[in-house]
Amino acid sequence: MTSDLRNRLLLLLVLPLCLLALVGVWMDYRSADDAASRHDQRLLRLLPALSDSVVAPSIHDNQPPLLLLAPPIEDFLRQNPGYSGYSVRDGDGKLLLGDDWVVSVVPTTAQPEFHSLEHGGVTYRVAVQRGRTGAGELVVAIADGSDPRQQWAQQLLLRVLLPNLVLVAAAALAIHWAVGRAFKPLVDLAEAVEHRSPRDLSPIDEAASPTEVRPLVHSLNRLFALVNAQAEGQRRFVADAAHQLRTPLAGLQAQVEAWAMMAKASGALAHEPERYEEKSMPAPMNKPQGAIVLRADQIEKLRNATRRTSQLAHQLLALSRADSRSLDAQPPQRVDLKDLCETLLESFLDAATGKGLDLGLEVQPVHVTGHGWLLRELMSNLVDNAIKYTPPGGVVTMRCGMRQGASGPPRVYLEVEDDGPGVPEAEHTRVMQRFYRVPGTAGEGTGLGLAIADEISHVHRAHLTLGAGAHGKGLRVTVVFPA
CATH class of the missing domain: 1.10.287 (Helix Hairpins)
Structure with missing residues (x-):
């Protein structure tokens, strides 16, 4: 839920940024286009000055024309060295004066024309006009490589796209971080509710929740x-x-x-x-x-x-006592599991002997913190089940001690093992349910023994597991306490 909401917020915030970036590109292009229009007007004003700069005898005298640069043309060439040029050609397009690379189609009318020209890696804006000069009717052209529109097209990636992409990417990262920080209280609230014990129905602190989700927290507390x-x-x-x-x-x-x-x-x-x-x-x-x-x-x-x-x-x-929340008000105590097992051995010895069972004890001096009467009830149910379902001549063993787990420090455990009929692995989960008995089980029972033991294990934050006994026969119930 939170991930989808974060992605939606990112999309809703980044999309406008992308649109703004496109608008910025368009506005930048419009600015360049306006500057280019002004630039064309400037070139257009320079064309008559270039025509007036051609002073020479008539071409019919077979003498080349002369060029006396007018001040505007001279200023233009001086201000744009290496990015400007001009040419003067006759009606057939033959170069008379200026730069040979400033070429264009000879106009058929007296109207000025504009086109772009690539030379030396620079794109030039060229203005051409046929008109009267001091040397007769000639075609004058002036080129400028500082056209803003041409520069904008060449520097589109570097000046426009790249900065906007960097800006959008930086904004996306900032938004992702900000959204994550903003949703952290909501994520913490979801994790707190998810990791709650089924027995923990205490209200959630509304003051610690964001204002926007307090109605939800209030509804949860009411529920x-x-x-x-x-x-x-x-x-x-x-x-x-x-x-x-x-x-x-x-x-x-x-x-x-x-x-x-x-x-x-x-x-x-x-x-x-x-x-x-x-x-x-x-x-x-x-x-x-x-x-x-x-x-x-x-x-x-x-x-x-x-x-x-x-x-x-x-x-x-x-x-009912194991499931009651009143246990929270009872302080846990140090419980000697070795003494607990020895006491239960005395309590069940007559019942085991009367059925012809070998009731054994394998214990180490270990302690846990918990409720002694509940742990006694847990072991009593496990031993009673083992004696009840183990056939005459069988063996029932109670154990307690320290056991090294797959990872972490050694842990205290309680265990009851018998060599009776056992419980099929497919039924391990269901036998933990209240009043459930494996179909076809001999003897009489209520289906509450393992349910009570599992409930008491949860109270002590221990983990109860079922497995096969020695040589794959019987049932082994193990309760491992937290480190």
């Missing part, structure tokens, strides 16, 4: 405010809904877990599904009318459903 209010309302709704769901879901999950424990204690959870009767309950002997009888597999399904619902509410709350 930012509307979008921010809408996004804030959505975040509050998700956070409030997730927070309100946690308490009843926790109570329901505790009740279902209690039922499952009682069913196990009474032997109801066997390989063959049995009915969960009052025998597993220390209840009265007579069953109340309308009592609900649950089978063991139903209890297990209910327990799994409450666990998934509780996890979904927890993830929604974590996603």
Whole structure:
């Protein structure tokens, strides 16, 4: 947009300059033409003086005529040495006096005639007239090499075109620089908006913008405010809904877990599904009318459903907190990633062992500046995904340390690797979207784990990448923090 506008301004400003240059050429030519007209009038006045300068016996006496230069002719020749000449010829064009190179067609009338003559690299203006002289009827001609019109034609490139071209080129460069300087605030404004984070909806400083674009900046600020209010309302709704769901879901999950424990204690959870009767309950002997009888597999399904619902509410709350702009008001702290990984190892060790997985740890003592509870949530989602989708007997490894990048200084990284089914490379971008799961994925999930991890990475200006695990098997999720 700015480049097109700059080019249009250059075109609109340079074109008038070119037109002005052409007008200047035309005016210069008109000036030269006017001067040439005056010059012709001067030559025309000199012709009678040249005719009067011829005094000699008649040519019938076979004696050459004599020339006594009149003062005007003498002054003319003296003022233009090397650029003037004259000739006196008879009616047949034979040279009688003067310069042989001053030639012309013999006029048939007494009217003066003008023409141009090239001699010695100089273009001369020649005035010719047939008239009476002291030696009879002769043809007199006078030539002048200082004709302004002829000089203008010869010096057109040097005196007219070249200076105007230089002027237009210099003006174009000056305009290009001036337009670039004039549009710099607009370019800075465009770059500031382009490089903004999607979460940054703070207003743009109108005072720092040019007066002409302040209405646009005002409209952008109004749009930012509307979008921010809408996004804030959505975040509050998700956070409030997730927070309100946690308490009843926790109570329901505790009740279902209690039922499952009682069913196990009474032997109801066997390989063959049995009915969960009052025998597993220390209840009265007579069953109340309308009592609900649950089978063991139903209890297990209910327990799994409450666990998934509780996890979904927890993830929604974590996603809302990670996406909230209130993080800007919380000062970042120094986070020990080695300690964070060791704590998570203890938290997930039972779940990994219960599934027959080898949960390992490869850590170095490194630190980053950020929000510790968010980084814990990031790693928890990655480890939980790895344990959930890795088949029994697999290996899950957590790592942290320093890694040398392709360019620049070494950077701190967090990494979780497993040897499960992995994610196809074509799906790497889509699995970062919320609630998206790869078609055909086994197991149960919400499609929020990687989305939460990616959101938390953006909060810390880190870069999350997906890749294949060791030997091209499984999934490796790496989070590289800025230097």
